[in-house]
Amino acid sequence: xxxxxxxxxxxxxxxxxxxxxxxxxxxxxxxxxxxxxxxxxxxxxxxxxxxxxxxxxxxxxxxxxxxxxxxxxxxxxxxxxxxxxxxxxxxxxxxxxxxxxxxxxxxxxxxxxxxxxxxxxxxxxxxxxxxxxxxxxxxxxxxxxxxxxxxxxxxxxxxxxxxxxxxxxxxxxxxxx
Numbered sequence: 462x463x464x465x466x467x468x469x470x471x472x473x474x475x476x477x478x479x480x481x482x483x484x485x486x487x488x489x490x491x492x493x494x495x496x497x498x499x500x501x502x503x504x505x506x507x508x509x510x511x512x513x514x515x516x517x518x519x520x521x522x523x524x525x526x527x528x529x530x531x532x533x534x535x536x537x538x539x540x541x542x543x544x545x546x547x548x549x550x551x552x553x554x555x556x557x558x559x560x561x562x563x564x565x566x567x568x569x570x571x572x573x574x575x576x577x578x579x580x581x582x583x584x585x586x587x588x589x590x591x592x593x594x595x596x597x598x599x600x601x602x603x604x605x606x607x608x609x610x611x612x613x614x615x616x617x618x619x620x621x622x623x624x625x626x627x628x629x630x631x632x633x634x635x636x637x638x
Contacts, residue, residue: 591619
């Protein structure tokens with residue numbers, strides 16, 4: 462399966478628009494889930510995905526390693542989400558739109574989920590980004606390092622510090638896994 466995907470990415474890199482379209486369609490659910498980790502409104506998520514697709518289409522020829530297509534696409538999407546997030550930072554999150562809550566939040570009340578989202582909003586961008594990628598999207602430390610282009614040990618530090626700040630802000634430990 463990876464071989465087929467790799468060949469399709471290589472075709473897209475060499476200008477095959479059909480291959481690019483198939484790659485993007487295969488990533489639609491992933492892009493949507495990732496978008497909702499950063500943005501609360503559907504229109505903003507769709508705008509970020511559209512812009513991501515356009516940027517990816519224009520620059521696919523610059524992708525050096527076909528096996529990193531998803532990481533590359535994720536990096537573009539996160540930049541677009543942050544661009545929109547900063548424009549809309551004053552808006553409230555829609556808890557019902559969050560994809561894949563951490564296992565410790567599956568039975569959490571709406572108030573607890575809102576507390577967590579409020580706490581995440583208080584963190585600096587670096588900590589928030591790493592926590593969202595690790596806990597909500599299930600990315601490994603190595604994958605986060607690739608996407609954010611920061612060393613793995615820094616990712617670990619951001620996770621630890623972000624979690625500590627979040628715990629302090631929440632004043633409790635009911636989100637521990």
